[in-house]
Amino acid sequence: MRIALFSTCIGDALFPDAHKATALILARLGHEVVFPPAQTCCGQMHINTGYQKESLGMIRTYAEAFADPSIDYVIAASGSCVGAVREQHVQLAQRHGKPADVAGAQQAAAKTYDLPEFLVDIAGVTNVGAFFPHRVTYHSSCHGLRFLKLGDRPYQLLEQVEGIDLVPLANVEECCGFGGTFSLKNPEVSQAMVADKARHVKDTQAEYLTGGDSSCLMNIAGALARQRTGIRAVHLAEILASTKSHPWTPDSAAYPKEKML
Structure with missing residues (x-):
């Protein structure tokens, strides 16, 4: 195609x-x-x-x-x-x-x-040959969850990644508080929402947070970085593109992390 x-x-x-x-x-x-x-x-x-x-x-x-x-x-x-x-x-x-x-x-x-x-x-594919030997939790973005009705498709793909330890995220259906201009117009509410999301992510003891929207990952990763959690954000596509011969590395992460603050 x-x-x-x-x-x-x-x-x-x-x-x-x-x-x-x-x-x-x-x-x-x-x-x-x-x-x-x-x-x-x-x-x-x-x-x-x-x-x-x-x-x-x-x-x-x-x-x-x-x-x-x-x-x-x-x-x-x-x-x-x-x-x-x-x-x-x-x-x-x-x-x-x-x-x-x-x-x-x-x-x-x-x-x-x-x-x-x-x-x-x-494409009818769930195993894309990915390799990512880390503990990971997944955040469902609002648009993917409610508009596109992605359901368990991201999980189907992640579960087939070799080496991954995929752990569930509590209250995964809750918004992270970004919402584009929502976070600018309602900063206090947005901060409270991302604080809840960051707490749930920390509770998983994951090394990495993943998701399908860079805006959500940027928002949550910022909260995690300010708290010095050590948890990094990586887009779902980057995990699926990572292989044994060409692994994704933390140095390539573009989302907020401690050394950037």
């Missing part, structure tokens, strides 16, 4: 390794991976902040960037952004756009998938 990589804003600017890992996994599975250079932000931040009509241009750009009929699927390592494309783009195109905008948004949304969805549902 020919797959287009959607890098997302936060991936492009802050956490490119998660998206590089996504491309690597897909290529190892035999897919052709392309990167349409015209892609930009999906508009989620603007839409959620109330600039819905103003986001129409970004929705058009997304549809046009991935309109090539030779592209079978668009894959991202971000349940949040994929959720926005699938849940918001068509609705806003119908509300503020023209028939061509609706058609473009529908076409793009239909072939946009989060990495765990694609691997399990489309």
Whole structure:
């Protein structure tokens, strides 16, 4: 299959390794991976902040960037952004756009998938040959859990990783408190929420926290680092891309850690 990589804003600017890992996994599975250079932000931040009509241009750009009929699927390592494309783009195109905008948004949304969805549902793969000999716990992001209904797909993939000690996270369905602009508009509430999440992560005695959204991992990792827990954050894609011959190492971690404070 020919797959287009959607890098997302936060991936492009802050956490490119998660998206590089996504491309690597897909290529190892035999897919052709392309990167349409015209892609930009999906508009989620603007839409959620109330600039819905103003986001129409970004929705058009997304549809046009991935309109090539030779592209079978668009894959991202971000349940949040994929959720926005699938849940918001068509609705806003119908509300503020023209028939061509609706058609473009529908076409793009239909072939946009989060990495765990694609691997399990489309590629039919749970074992990608990964090796990660560490104690790990998994955080379910809100968009992945509630919009995309990822269910146990991430767990299916993690359970097949050689050497991993996967431990459950208490109250895994609870939000970490980031929520994009929510953490800026409601800082006290956000801090209380991430404090709860960090406490649950610490209780697992895990070495690493993983998840499917870099924004959530950044938020939780910041709280863990400020408490000097020693627990690192690593994106799910980076674990799945790690192999015995090319292992992921803590030095490559981009999320907040003690030495950065």
